[in-house]
Amino acid sequence: MSPSKFNSAENTSNPPQENGIGDHVSLVNSGKAIQELAQEPLLHGTDDHLVEFSETLRTVAKTLRRVSEGKASALAEAAQWKRKYELERARNLHLERKGLLASSTVPSEGHHGKDQIKASRNFPDEYTRVDEIAVQLDKCCGRNDICSHEVLRCGSPDSDSNTSQSKLMKKASFKLSWCCNGDKSNQHKHDIVSFEMGDITTAERSSKQISLKWESPPQTVFILMKPNSESVKVLCSELIRWFKEEKRLNIFVEPRVRGELLSESSYYSFVQTWQEEKEIMDLHTKVDFVVTLGGDGTVLWAASLFKGPVPPIVPFSLGSLGFMTPFCSEHYREYLSTVLHGPISITLRNRLQCYVVRDSAKNEIDEREGPILVLNEVTIDRGISSFLTNLECYCDNIFVTSVQGDGLILSTTSGSTAYSLAAGGSMVHPQVPGILFTPICPHSLSFRPLILPEHVTIRVQVPFNSRGHAWASFDGKGRKQLGPGDALVCSMAPWPVPTACQSDSTSDFLRSIHDGLHWNLRKMQASDGPRET
Ligand SMILES: NC(=O)c1ccc[n+]([C@@H]2O[C@H](COP(=O)([O-])OP(=O)(O)OC[C@H]3O[C@@H](n4cnc5c(N)ncnc54)[C@H](O)[C@@H]3O)[C@@H](O)[C@H]2O)c1
Numbered sequence: 001m002s003p004s005k006f007n008s009a010e011n012t013s014n015p016p017q018e019n020g021i022g023d024h025v026s027l028v029n030s031g032k033a034i035q036e037l038a039q040e041p042l043l044h045g046t047d048d049h050l051v052e053f054s055e056t057l058r059t060v061a062k063t064l065r066r067v068s069e070g071k072a073s074a075l076a077e078a079a080q081w082k083r084k085y086e087l088e089r090a091r092n093l094h095l096e097r098k099g100l101l102a103s104s105t106v107p108s109e110g111h112h113g114k115d116q117i118k119a120s121r122n123f124p125d126e127y128t129r130v131d132e133i134a135v136q137l138d139k140c141c142g143r144n145d146i147c148s149h150e151v152l153r154c155g156s157p158d159s160d161s162n163t164s165q166s167k168l169m170k171k172a173s174f175k176l177s178w179c180c181n182g183d184k185s186n187q188h189k190h191d192i193v194s195f196e197m198g199d200i201t202t203a204e205r206s207s208k209q210i211s212l213k214w215e216s217p218p219q220t221v222f223i224l225m226k227p228n229s230e231s232v233k234v235l236c237s238e239l240i241r242w243f244k245e246e247k248r249l250n251i252f253v254e255p256r257v258r259g260e261l262l263s264e265s266s267y268y269s270f271v272q273t274w275q276e277e278k279e280i281m282d283l284h285t286k287v288d289f290v291v292t293l294g295g296d297g298t299v300l301w302a303a304s305l306f307k308g309p310v311p312p313i314v315p316f317s318l319g320s321l322g323f324m325t326p327f328c329s330e331h332y333r334e335y336l337s338t339v340l341h342g343p344i345s346i347t348l349r350n351r352l353q354c355y356v357v358r359d360s361a362k363n364e365i366d367e368r369e370g371p372i373l374v375l376n377e378v379t380i381d382r383g384i385s386s387f388l389t390n391l392e393c394y395c396d397n398i399f400v401t402s403v404q405g406d407g408l409i410l411s412t413t414s415g416s417t418a419y420s421l422a423a424g425g426s427m428v429h430p431q432v433p434g435i436l437f438t439p440i441c442p443h444s445l446s447f448r449p450l451i452l453p454e455h456v457t458i459r460v461q462v463p464f465n466s467r468g469h470a471w472a473s474f475d476g477k478g479r480k481q482l483g484p485g486d487a488l489v490c491s492m493a494p495w496p497v498p499t500a501c502q503s504d505s506t507s508d509f510l511r512s513i514h515d516g517l518h519w520n521l522r523k524m525q526a527s528d529g530p531r532e533t
């Protein structure tokens with residue numbers, strides 16, 4: 001074997017030149033040398049080492065030849081693709097310029113049209129060329145189906161054609177807005193997203209922390225207290241004196257409470273109340289804020305007095321659980337001074353409005369009776385009946401399911417920690433907008449609770465073939481019997497209950513599930529013991 005051949009074989013392993021053509025030439029040369037080397041007969045001699053060395057060299061030479069052949073074919077293929085790419089691009093350019101020329105000849109297009117006509121005067125030569133190219137293109141990629149029009153166009157680096165391309169590539173514009181079922185007017189429609197280049201982003205979030213800031217000082221307070229509690233009565237009397245003497249507020253109480261106060265002392269004669277039930281309807285127009293002294297039941301009671309808008313409620317805890325009562329009564333002066341001064345965080349608690357529709361009313365909701373508003377939940381159960389309830393449920397007139405069991409709870413998210421929780425429903429932050437659909441003891445293994453969006457209307461119907469009656473109760477009160485054919489229709493009410501927070505909505509919620517329910521309380525595992533290796 002001659003040293004020159006050694007050298008040429010070695011040269012093939014040199015890094016190829018950057019330039020594609022030079023690269024190719026050096027590959028061809030080294031390829032030849034390799035071929036010669038590979039065809040050289042095996043050395044026959046006495047030295048075994050030399051034979052072994054020669055064989056190794058032949059193997060290396062063969063491998064190098066395969067590599068060089070592969071690279072050459074890859075280069076050829078790349079060149080073919082490049083040409084196809086250029087042909088396709090030229091064709092696109094041609095089509096687009098043709099389009100522009102056509103639009104520029106329309107006289108009503110103003111000065112833009114003139115510019116485009118001027119620019120198009122430079123085209124003819126290129127047109128002839130691109131027309132030729134287009135013919136070739138039809139032959140190559142048109143027939144073989146290998147060019148992607150869109151992909152090539154997006155990847156085009158040609159800055160001249162960028163404007164016209166972006167015109168052709170522009171995304172269709174659209175807008176999103178809230179719309180109400182059956183609402184033909186545009187009254188309740190407004191944009192919910194900001195639209196930028198067709199990308200959707202939320203413009204506002206419904207569960208923001210809400211802050212209340214008084215624009216004029218509050219003047220009237222309504223104090224509500226749970227009945228039959230001596231400690232609550234004592235606190236109520238103390239609070240009334242403080243509001244009157246320190247804060248110069250007008251004070252409203254329930255008629256029962258005013259009677260109790262007056263039986264104690266005539267001092268309380270300034271305390272106001274109402275004579276007739278219908279006056280309660282106007283209460284929200286007279287009262288700036290409400291103070292409740294009791295447990296969650298007193299907050300529910302307070303909310304139930306307001307059939308329309310509800311003033312902000314400041315709930316003091318004098319019960320056992322107190323999910324909705326974050327204020328400790330011992331520090332009432334401090335808390336109430338902060339409330340009077342503002343700003344304060346509030347939780348806007350949604351309520352459900354419920355209508356009982358009798359079969360005899362032919363499915364017509366009697367709006368005159370007004371809805372029953374609930375802060376926690378409406379429950380439809382079997383009452384004292386020993387039969388399984390059978391309730392047909394519809395959501396926006398779409399059949400959801402038949403509840404066969406003890407009943408169904410339709411709960412607000414505030415009520416999610418009450419009866420619904422006991423029936424296996426999830427706990428939900430009170431500012432999450434939604435309606436919980438929780439079965440009570442369903443006679444089915446697969447009936448999991450649901451959470452439906454706030455905007456739906458739910459209808460729970462007692463079927464005509466039902467064996468028994470059902471009973472609806474509202475925040476655990478005011479039971480109404482539902483016979484076969486009767487229904488309960490329920491949707492989100494427009495009047496939420498604003499309750500003052502001790503810190504903020506989320507901290508108060510988390511504190512109440514920790515302190516009230518001891519949620520996920522478990523002794524921490526000791527750090528000593530077995531470890532993963
Ligand atoms: N099995 C149950 O858990 C069950 C049964 C019936 C009623 N309730 C609940 O009782 C409520 C009526 O309350 P009440 O005080 O007038 O009756 P109540 O005196 O019988 O008290 C019921 C308990 O539920 C608690 N509660 C009320 N609302 C709550 C809420 N939003 N989050 C967490 N706990 C809450 C109260 O603090 C009280 O401890 C109903 O709305 C219903 O949710 C629960």
Ligand SMILES: Nc1ncnc2c1ncn2[C@@H]1O[C@H](COP(=O)(O)OP(=O)(O)OP(=O)(O)O)[C@@H](O)[C@H]1O
Binds near residue numbers: 224254297299
């Ligand atoms: N002003 C009121 N008038 C009539 N009933 C009321 C009034 N305030 C509360 N109630 C009712 O009294 C019951 C008990 O009230 P609440 O839940 O506030 O006290 P509690 O039972 O001592 O508290 P907890 O439930 O936390 O142990 C509830 O059913 C509630 O509806």
